[in-house]
Amino acid sequence: MPFKTTLLTVLALALLSGCGGGTDLKETPKGDLGTGSTGPSLSSTQSTQTLAAPDGTWIGSLSLDLGYFTPLYSAAGPTDDLYALLASSQSSLQLSLVRILGRPDTACRYQAALLARDQGFTTGEAGFKTNRQGLELYQARASNNADFRVFTCAKIKGQVGVILSAQASSAADLEAIPFYGLLHSLKGL
């Protein structure tokens, strides 16, 4: 093959190839968070959970529907990465609220990948959603038989954010209106 032809072929392939990309993310388009479809309507018994950075400064808050959620644990202080543990009194839904650093899509996809690798979960839809406070949340879903998980992450202030890990024995419980109410109440100060 003449050299010029060979060189042009190589260059053409290089231009067309893009030099190797990874697998595309299979994500849902950005959009509104939604409102949920199961469970009771929001009750009037709301409790505010504040969120602190590791240095103790308040960075955000969210509201808990005490008619639906029972607090099992609250952070002992600002250095405690675990903000709260919650369980629903009316469904199988359980929540943990933990401080994270960095991008919300990194932490949430990482947790879903861990479940897939170590416990045989199937990863589901993932994508950015915006709540009523205008805060951008990232959600990643995973399931394994009767174990349904949804991870919701948000960057609240600076590099500090939160991951809400929800677990339920039915997919419907993850669509509970009080759960969506909690997600919509999440905001930075």
Place this chain on the structure above:
Amino acid sequence: MFQWPKTGLTLALLFCLTVQGFTAQGQFLVPERRRLFENRQENVYMVIPAVASLPGLGVFAGVLGSFSNIMGTGVDAAVTEARTFSGSSDIRVSAYALREVPLFVPGLTVEYWFGDIQFTDYFSYLPGRDSPNYLIPYTGKFKYYFFSPSYRLWERRIEINYNLVFFKGYSIDSSGQDTLQGAHSANGRLTLDLTDDWVDPAKGVRLSYSTSLTAPHSSPLGTDSSSSSALRSDLQTKSYHAGFYLPVYDRTTLALYQELSETWGKDAGNAQGFGGEARLRGYPAGRWTDRFAQTGIAEVRYTLPYNFEIESLLVHGHLDGVQLAAFAEQGQVSPTRDSSLWSNQHQSFGVGARLLIDAIILRLDLATADEGPQTHLTINHAF
């Protein structure tokens, strides 16, 4: 203690030595060099412009350049520059390398790389043999510094390197968070190159061993950040590389390569980027990583000889040949050192074309595996 795999590698070594013994006519273990490094042509260079479009990122243009024996000083250089010019992303890639910079002692040289990289996103995979095909994005922004004094003797058949790296950028820590960190790492490498050419070997054996070394917390390259534990660990990694090059037919070489890495030390949890990698061209970089990793490659290289000078704006040098290649490779990773490292191996297959321009090889490989095709455009052979 490390144990070579009992079957494949041993057989390949015996086969290689036997064939070498019959064909090299007295050069049983050490084939004569086809050329000497010191006799490289002056001012050979290759500049490769490229335009690529990545979904979601837009179109970016770049240039990949490699320069050899600049002004007869023996110094090599490489440069990569890329910028976006459409789309919403801001991609910037600047990477420079100076190699073979001679010092005062014959055989002693130093190499320095600097990279300043920014992408919209980088992507990673979980380590582990059961790592799902599920990308984890993180902030694609880092600076990379590499400093390596090297000592070579006996026609570059023996090479000793000390490699110091300072990385400052974003990475995924052991709890899955995207954090900015800076940390040093260091390793030492010993290479025994008993082949007929250091760039494009056609016969012989090349063996190398590398081990991680204790790195400084501060150097002229930079200073570690206080939260560098995810990048800087107490783990020790050793790797072993063996390449066998067999002239099986006129202009045709069968290259067999086996690589094994092992990581010892305290548990690093699920930290990204530790341990070794099964480096298969049919998968994205970093797809398979864990404490223990091995890769085996069989590659047939057929060289069409050319013999003329190229004098152009983009390429300057003597074209020695155009090489066509076909390869099959397999590899696996494992959290433990046992037979699982050699079972249920991932496989990839591909073809490649290479331009041999004096001491520079421009290599384009197309490979496929069970997760789709991959393309690699690189300078010089991987082994």
